[in-house]
Amino acid sequence: MRVAIIGSGGIGRGYAAYLTTQGHQPVLWSPSGAAQADFAGDAQLAVTGKIETSLPLAVASGCAEAVAGADAVIVAVQANGFRAVMEAMAPHLVAGQSVIISAHCSFAALHLHRLLQHRGIDLPIACWATTALTARKSGPRSVHISGIRAKLDVATLPVRHAQAGLAACRALFGDRFEARDDVLAIMLSNLNPPAHVANMLGNLTRAERGEDWPNYGSITQGVGRIVDAMDVERLALAQAFGLSVRSVQDHYVHSFGVAPGPVGEMAAAVYKNRPELLGPKTLDTRFITEDVPFGLAPLEVLGEISGVALPLHKAGIALFDAICARDFRAENDLLPALGLGGLSAAELHGELRGD
Structure with a gap:
């Protein structure tokens, strides 16, 4: 399959390497233009870690070129790039293509779906709860792939295209996907925001001073x-929308194969197996x-619409606003574009299903 990959960071490059080894034809587009400079001429992508190879990398000069003729389009940019990328893609997408958002957050699929509806285009938008692999850009023309996930949750907007979305994911990345009810279930299955926010609060000065910390x-x-306490809020939010999602304990068992228990104990078991994974050395x-404006803030909106109190999520936003001297709610450019404030819980859930 010809696959357009939007984004040339670690994840985008990792996907390009993986898909090439599986016999697909990826083409990369970097919204910043960085990939064109990095891979000018005959420069190859050096891949280390779970995949060891060196391979040529096709790079498009623009979004239209990348998307043209693609069977699937994978969005692999950070959340603060979602709106700009989707507004660049939407005019060029056509029926018969599939879009994959890796990883989905902050109602991103709904924004793209509305843009396509305006053009009369109906196609599956498959949304992942996280990325299919863990990777980092290790140099101007290299990537290190540290892990390939065995299981991954996916849901498709609109839900009537769920089978087509799942089929596209499996055709590219194999039989590692578990279908969830809808995109809202995917949003409420993202455990990075509470885990990262809690860990950064507990290790704030270590990150700010640039220290090594596991x-x-x-x-x-x-x-x-x-x-654990933030997870209670998230699960209450899911229940308010009639959804069943994994608890944080279920996530650790599912993702890392450790015995269930308090998060502190489960994390210690993961650390024993993966001691090389370090925390950030900067604020x-x-x-x-990403996790405060595009993770916590959208859940706050869901709480306000559904009437579910989220005091710890609100506190997390307020604390990091103060710590970083920023207004993180204002940094989410998707929420103003969507204008969700006037919707009821049932109306919003219906839109997120494509009803």
Whole structure:
């Protein structure tokens, strides 16, 4: 399959490497233009970690070129790039294509769906709860893939295209996907925001001073109790919308194969197996700049619409606003574009199903 990958960071490059090894033809488009400079001429992508190879990388000069003729389009940018990328893609997408958002957050699929509806285009938008692999850009022309996930949750907007969305995901990445009810279930299955916010609060000065600190090894019993308490709020929110999602304990068992228990104990077990995973060495990290505005703030909106109190989520936003001297709610550019405030819980859920 020809696959357009939107985004040339670690995840985008990792997908390009993985899909090439599976016999697909990926083409990368970097919204910033960085990939064109990095891979000018005959420069190849050096891949280390779970995949060891060097391979040529096709790079498009623009979004229209990348999307043209693609069977599938994978969005692999950080959340603060979703709106701009989707507004660049929407004029060029056509019926018969599939879109995959890796990983989905903050009603991004709804924004793209509305843009396509305006053009009369109906296609599956498959949304993942997280990325299919973990990878980092290790140099101008290299990527290190540290993990490939065995299981991944997916839902499709509109739900009538659920089978087509699931089929596209499996055709590209194999039989590792578990279908969820709808995109709202995917949004409420993202455990990164509470986990990252709690861990950054507990290790704030270590990150700010640029110290080395173990990511999972620093989720102490106290940090774990914050995660557990925020999870109670998230599960209550899911229940208000009639959805069943995994608890944070279920997530650790499902993702890492550790025994269930308090988050602090489960994180310690993960750390024993993955001691090399370090936390951020700066406050300018997606653990804050992505997970607060595009993770916590959308859940706050869902809480206001459904009448579910989320005091810890609200506190997390307020604390990081103060710590970073920023207004993180204002940094989410998707929420103003969607104008969800006038919707009831049932109306919003219906839109997120494509009813």
